[in-house]
Amino acid sequence: MPQPAVRLVRLRLVAYGELLTLQERWLQRLQDGPGTEAGALLLCEPAGPVYTAGLRGGLTSEETARLRALGAEVRATGRGGLATFHGPGQLLCHPVLDLRPLGLRLRTHVAALEACAVRLCELQGLPGARALPPPYTGVWLGVRCGRHITSHGLALNCSTDLTWFEHIVPCGLVGTGVTSLSKELQRHVTVDEVVPPFLEAFKETYKCTLITENSLN
Numbered sequence: 001m002p003q004p005a006v007r008l009v010r011l012r013l014v015a016y017g018e019l020l021t022l023q024e025r026w027l028q029r030l031q032d033g034p035g036t037e038a039g040a041l042l043l044c045e046p047a048g049p050v051y052t053a054g055l056r057g058g059l060t061s062e063e064t065a066r067l068r069a070l071g072a073e074v075r076a077t078g079r080g081g082l083a084t085f086h087g088p089g090q091l092l093c094h095p096v097l098d099l100r101p102l103g104l105r106l107r108t109h110v111a112a113l114e115a116c117a118v119r120l121c122e123l124q125g126l127p128g129a130r131a132l133p134p135p136y137t138g139v140w141l142g143v144r145c146g147r148h149i150t151s152h153g154l155a156l157n158c159s160t161d162l163t164w165f166e167h168i169v170p171c172g173l174v175g176t177g178v179t180s181l182s183k184e185l186q187r188h189v190t191v192d193e194v195v196p197p198f199l200e201a202f203k204e205t206y207k208c209t210l211i212t213e214n215s216l217n
Contacts, residue, residue, distance in 0.1 A: 003207055004206075007040040008043070008212045015047050016047075016073065019042060019094060020075075023094050026039065027149060030149045031149060035101075038098060038208060041096075042094040043092065046087050048088070049087040049164055051072055053077065059083050085160075085165050085168065089191065090157055092154075095109075096149070098149050109145070112205045113153060117154055119204065120201050121181070123200070126181075156181070158189045159191075162183070
């Protein structure tokens with residue numbers, strides 16, 4: 001059988017809100033469709049600093065005001081998890097997928113996202129990278145799933161300014177620390193550098209093909 005086709009939409013350096021807008025358009029497309037389209041993989045690098053809170057919250061009104069005073073945007077989102085940071089130097093990956101054509105369940109989708117990040121780290125020369133069990137799941141991973149359709153996803157720190165994380169407890173995990181590919185490899189790693197190996201890892205893990213397009217048709 002031919003592999004399911006997933007649309008690849010790369011937005012490059014954009015405002016976080018633009019990514020969310022496109023995500024909602026793809027969600028609507030899949031929800032209104034016949035259930036045969038696999039969906040889209042949305043990739044971008046956030047153009048500015050933004051803190052996001054998940055369905056479990058994670059930020060009080062006082063904390064929100066303090067973070068905005070730093071010059072960051074603060075947004076509530078529909079993903080799982082608590083508060084985290086997104087900004088320049090970070091690869092954001094939002095797979096908006098109908099899991100049925102891919103033959104996946106939510107748990108296997110989450111595991112597949114983790115596997116993509118681990119495989120990317122291996123390809124970049126970090127063979128010690130591994131996924132941990134909950135509550136330490138992911139590489140800043142927060143997923144939403146409704147009616148078999150996923151949204152949100154993972155964030156991978158490439159050359160992110162990690163000092164932004166010092167103003168929150170990322171994902172509610174006290175004392176775990178935050179790192180990046182640049183820090184671990186002791187050289188500057190850009191988002192552009194990691195996209196090709198990430199796409200290879202995605203195709204390998206999800207057993208799909210990727211078809212590039214510029215926007216939602």
